[in-house]
Amino acid sequence: MWHYRPPLADMRFVIEQVLDAPARWAAGDSGLDADTAAQVLEEAGRFAAQVLQPVNAEGDTCGCRWDAGRVSLPAGYRHAYRQFAEGGWPALACDPEWGGQGLPQLVNMALYEMLNSACHAWTMYPGLAHGAYECLKAHGTPLLQQRYLKRIVSGEWLATMCLTEAHAGSDLGLLRTRAEPQPDGSVRVSGTKIFISGGEHDLTDNILHLVLCRLPDAPPGSKGLSLALVPRLLPDGSANGVRCDGIERKMGIKGSATCTLSFEAATGWLVGEPHRGLAAMFVMMNAARLQVAMQGLGHLEMATQNALRYAFERLQMRAARRPEGSRTGPADPIALHPAMRRTLWKLQAHTEGSRVLAYWCAMLLDEPAAQGHVALLTPVLKSLLTRLGFEGASDAQQVWGGHGYLHDWGIEQSVRDARIALIYEGTNEIQAVDLLQRKVLGDGGAALGALLDELAQEAALCAEHPATAAAGTALLQQLEAVRQATAALVEGHADDTEWPQRVAGDYLNGVGLALLAWAWARSARVALAQPDERLREHKLAIARYGREWLLPEASACWQRVLARHAALPWLDEAAVS
Numbered sequence: 001m002w003h004y005r006p007p008l009a010d011m012r013f014v015i016e017q018v019l020d021a022p023a024r025w026a027a028g029d030s031g032l033d034a035d036t037a038a039q040v041l042e043e044a045g046r047f048a049a050q051v052l053q054p055v056n057a058e059g060d061t062c063g064c065r066w067d068a069g070r071v072s073l074p075a076g077y078r079h080a081y082r083q084f085a086e087g088g089w090p091a092l093a094c095d096p097e098w099g100g101q102g103l104p105q106l107v108n109m110a111l112y113e114m115l116n117s118a119c120h121a122w123t124m125y126p127g128l129a130h131g132a133y134e135c136l137k138a139h140g141t142p143l144l145q146q147r148y149l150k151r152i153v154s155g156e157w158l159a160t161m162c163l164t165e166a167h168a169g170s171d172l173g174l175l176r177t178r179a180e181p182q183p184d185g186s187v188r189v190s191g192t193k194i195f196i197s198g199g200e201h202d203l204t205d206n207i208l209h210l211v212l213c214r215l216p217d218a219p220p221g222s223k224g225l226s227l228a229l230v231p232r233l234l235p236d237g238s239a240n241g242v243r244c245d246g247i248e249r250k251m252g253i254k255g256s257a258t259c260t261l262s263f264e265a266a267t268g269w270l271v272g273e274p275h276r277g278l279a280a281m282f283v284m285m286n287a288a289r290l291q292v293a294m295q296g297l298g299h300l301e302m303a304t305q306n307a308l309r310y311a312f313e314r315l316q317m318r319a320a321r322r323p324e325g326s327r328t329g330p331a332d333p334i335a336l337h338p339a340m341r342r343t344l345w346k347l348q349a350h351t352e353g354s355r356v357l358a359y360w361c362a363m364l365l366d367e368p369a370a371q372g373h374v375a376l377l378t379p380v381l382k383s384l385l386t387r388l389g390f391e392g393a394s395d396a397q398q399v400w401g402g403h404g405y406l407h408d409w410g411i412e413q414s415v416r417d418a419r420i421a422l423i424y425e426g427t428n429e430i431q432a433v434d435l436l437q438r439k440v441l442g443d444g445g446a447a448l449g450a451l452l453d454e455l456a457q458e459a460a461l462c463a464e465h466p467a468t469a470a471a472g473t474a475l476l477q478q479l480e481a482v483r484q485a486t487a488a489l490v491e492g493h494a495d496d497t498e499w500p501q502r503v504a505g506d507y508l509n510g511v512g513l514a515l516l517a518w519a520w521a522r523s524a525r526v527a528l529a530q531p532d533e534r535l536r537e538h539k540l541a542i543a544r545y546g547r548e549w550l551l552p553e554a555s556a557c558w559q560r561v562l563a564r565h566a567a568l569p570w571l572d573e574a575a576v577s
């Protein structure tokens, strides 16, 4: 059976050794030390494994129920949410001014990795509320902050992100929901939003909707958007003009209610400046993109540990070679067959590298000077980790053979659940365009250059030890390939304005592999100083596997980027109709 063991030792290794985060915390406001952080994560792991994971299958089987505008969730979801809120988990990384515990974002991200491994669909409810907290804290008026922040932080109320409309998905500039200003400073919001996660449910009585909308004098396009907070219940406790018209039947995350919401002159208040709502919403969207990256990591970890466990239990055929001293019998564990070994090393390498990158980015969230790095890392992590999470779940299903295809073992649920993360919160294609066109070409590659310079320092450190010298060389090669491609695009994109969009996906994947090369090299170098020989050997083996079997994929990406193939032919619409 698919089950979850919190990877606390691996998490501690990344936090304490690879990132040396406690040293940075000591210099910051939280004053958190390594042992206290480890205790918090141990407790979080207990919640994830013992309370949350047991309701994962229930959410998939029972799903959500819509009845006359009200949505009920599986009973286990309500029970788990009560314990989550009572345990103070929503407050972990929130400001003490609003009742939070003021712990670093990194601890919160590690918590979310575990929650997502245990139950992706359930975790979307508190995950969105945390994004709303960040958005209101940054852009809410003092009155809105007073009224709502403490109740989000305590977990009493949850929140949603209302962007999508039937005709406006990736292109938010098309959205039509209106906001009419009122003499008392509020707005009346009218329009219909689709696909709203957690738009209606029975975990909390109030739900705070953050709604992208247009004021009457708004210019067209995305520059004319405003953001309004529209609560399900008004401050006097009466119902607001928000109605849930239905929920979607979906491939996965069936316990997450995906709602159509109608706003009928609903009362709301602007968050941020009029017509500058997208800037305010981006605070929530960026937080949500990293949350979605953690969904990918959660699935990847789950895939890795379950694939490994099964591969040692399942005996099929005799292996051509086996480790010295191992027992012989009519059949060997499938973990000994080279094809399976490759898959298992790939899963381990992707999990290790993804965790290092995700935690690094989470650590940087707390460092104002590092926000340029965070802006670049966000689309890469959203896209890379969700793809690896989905592919990892599919690989684990392959390791489980026919049993992986059966419903009762739980793996096929993970494959179905993981798929959405490539689509929502800005599709992975949109992330690639955001990275290359907006964030790299937008400043002529300057911010990326600074990031690459920092990564190159690791190569110099790796070169100092024979065991990691090859990892350092591989890292330098990857960084050089990113630099070359970036320079070519910066120089040539004005002559062929479509070129960046044709190759944005390859560019993002190439950058992602360079980042993984950094993560593997750093883990291996840091592990050399550890007393545990098995750990040292394991991290070195991961770096080697990544270098020899995974990094070659980058060459194909860069080859396609630099080839500057002519524009793709137009498709023949007449042949379709």
Ligand SMILES: Cc1cc2nc3c(=O)[nH]c(=O)nc-3n(C[C@H](O)[C@H](O)[C@H](O)COP(=O)(O)OP(=O)(O)OC[C@H]3O[C@@H](n4cnc5c(N)ncnc54)[C@H](O)[C@@H]3O)c2cc1C
Pocket (backbone or CB within 6 Å): 160, 161, 162, 163, 164, 168, 169, 170, 171, 194, 195, 196, 197, 198, 250, 258, 420, 423, 424, 425, 426, 427, 428, 429, 430, 433
């Ligand atoms: C389960 C679920 C939960 C969701 N939760 C929320 C939520 O809580 N709040 C919310 O507001 N929305 C939510 N969404 C909506 C989700 O964010 C959108 O589905 C997503 O942004 C894509 O929009 P779309 O479906 O309209 O696809 P489209 O925008 O129509 O895109 C279709 C395809 O075209 C590609 N494409 C479009 N434009 C470009 C371009 N310029 N360059 C390259 N490729 C392009 C896309 O990548 C995609 O592959 C949810 C969706 C689902 C299914």
